[in-house]
């Protein structure tokens with residue numbers, strides 16, 4: 001990440017220690033993960049220990065220390081989604097892509113994550129891929145949904161109902 | 162839209178004259194299409210629909226006669242995208258982008274209804290034409306969510322036109338801080354974040370606490386899975402939360418406020434940010450608000466995916482920029498909170514109640530609800546119920562009225578088994594208690610809690626042991642690990658429940674779970690561990706037979722626990738369409754075209770693909 005970019009984020013947060021979570025969220029918003037070099041730079045600039053920074057990075061689920069794939073798959077595991085079969089959907093995705101939660105496919109196309117609840121419970125079970133929400137997902141449709149992304153469509157139009 | 166506002170609102174008279182001028186400019190006969198752009202409808206392409214409608218309207222040269230208003234959540238999310246045409250109040254649901262041509266030409270221009278977009282009662286097959294006659298809405302009492310779905314949440318003038326900021330005006334002009342506190346006390350409002358602590362008392366303690374610097378925090382972390390009313394409020398009516406916070410700040414003497422929103426809610430963050438910026442531009446946040454000498458600003462902090470940060474002490478530590486692990490209370494945040502200063506922390510729905518109480522009075526408010534639970538509550542009614550979405554009802558409404566009256570009963574003609582309330586801290590309520598009134602005390606007596614208002618309905622295809630395991634699994638990963646009862650207790654519970662679900666359950670497991678649960682309840686540091694056993698204890702209490710079936714008969718009748726059931730094909734129902742055979746990834750299904758098929762249980766991995774695809778429901782569980 002460019003030094004100037006990091007500096008502008010730090011400046012926006014007025015170099016405050018209390019803003020460290022927001023600072024890292026901004027970095028991750030741009031880089032998709034938290035590069036170690038960037039964290040070291042932030043640590044020096046803010047005079048905030050690396051231990052404290054890594055404590056925070058590893059505590060909050062949203063942060064990632066490794067780069068992630070082009071399409072972020074978030075399988076919602078909220079209660080409504082769970083009852084609707086989220087685990088079977090998750091199993092299907094794992095088998096199709098040969099990855100586990102927290103991993104990225106070898107071709108860097110997909111990263112797979114589970115989330116506690118996306119707050120779209122009325123559409124359960126839901127998976128989010130990038131910015132797109134897929135509602136009422138069933139195991140039998142997973143392969144079609146994924147194929148549309150592999151085929152290179154950024155915003156694709158799979159019918160999910 | 163509007164240019165930057167140069168003239169700020171400096172007095173209450175300014176506010177009233179602005180309101181009048183906005184209302185005067187309005188043409189009540191004008192056609193307005195209200196479309197939801199909240200997360201639910203947006204997921205189903207409502208933004209694309211709006212673009213399409215805009216184009217159609219322009220094509221017909223109607224841009225001056227027809228306005229499209231982007232609103233927050235209408236509540237009936239399952240039927241989204243939802244669209245209402247005013248002034249006629251025509252209601253359309255499940256709208257698709259390609260419907261834009263018809264909506265403009267048939268409804269807007271010709272004034273006709275489009276039948277396929279109307280809501281059809283799945284039972285009586287009757288169509289509903291208007292939003293005001295929709296059965297799911299008629300039975301609700303929308304006080305707090307009134308503006309959601311009606312106003313444009315990104316336009317402060319729309320909020321002001323609907324009476325916004327008049328409660329603040331009234332408080333600043335006619336009341337002392339102490340009078341505001343006592344009004345909230347008298348209203349009987351209790352916190353909507355889970356604990357149900359009386360809000361007025363919390364404010365009173367904080368305002369009496371010594372110190373010049375105080376803070377007010379809105380808790381928009383909404384961590385309970387299955388709950389999304391806070392998201393809807395933040396997305397659909399952000400100014401009502403801001404106004405509630407300013408009133409709170411006046412009451413306790415705070416000059417700085419924070420809204421803590423989970424990062425999974427980007428639209429809520431966006432709408433709140435816009436609202437704060439507009440309130441600043443209009444002079445409703447900042448220095449000397451409405452000329453009453455009140456200085457107050459609000460900052461948004463984003464959560465970073467930690468459930469425990471919804472707990473008040475952890476949330477405060479997170480705002481301070483550290484990993485959010487709870488600390489022992491007392492001291493309570495009202496005495497010693499953010500940066501050690503007295504801090505009021507309220508749930509966003511709680512704050513949404515404040516403007517109503519101030520403008521309509523404590524008496525009006527305390528007449529709604531039951532003796533100990535006042536006002537209305539928004540529930541997210543989801544799961545196996547027909548009409549899913551948000552419902553707002555008076556406290557004390559029965560579960561039956563909510564689930565069967567408003568929710569329309571169970572989907573696909575299946576049978577009701579239980580309703581789970583209160584998220585991971587809550588419990589499951591069985592059919593025998595369906596006529597119970599929903600209020601703080603009744604729910605607690607039944608072994609559940611109000612929590613933030615999630616109501617997850619389950620039918621015979623839901624396994625109660627699996628559900629208990631699900632919540633314990635959830636909490637196991639969200640426990641911060643600081644105290645031993647929670648950290649180790651959850652691990653052991655999870656171990657036992659997983660064994661039971663995998664067919665390795667043994668005699669004595671239920672007793673161990675019960676004992677562990679009691680121990681965790683009494684010794685955990687915060688509410689996470691303190692209430693963690695509720696889902697387990699309540700399912701043991703009401704569904705012990707299911708635990709027994711798992712442990713002794715090694716059967717999961719619901720067809721959820723993979724080792725304890727198998728799929729088979731009902732020969733009577735199967736018409737040999739071959740879909741399951743073609744889609745089975747393990748080639749476990751055999752059969753000739755137009756002849757009943759068969760599943761080889763040896764090869765079947767229970768991935769559920771055939772079960773989910775069969776239109777005839779011929780794939781069964783045993």
Ligand SMILES: Cc1cc2nc3c(=O)[nH]c(=O)nc-3n(C[C@H](O)[C@H](O)[C@H](O)COP(=O)(O)O)c2cc1C
Nearest residue numbers: 352353354380383384471472473507508511688689
């Ligand atoms: C583990 C845990 C998680 C919580 N999560 C939330 C939450 O997501 N939202 C919320 O408003 N309150 C949550 N609470 C309750 C808060 O600690 C606090 O009581 C509440 O926000 C106070 O607001 P109220 O008085 O308006 O209800 C949680 C409590 C615990 C123990």
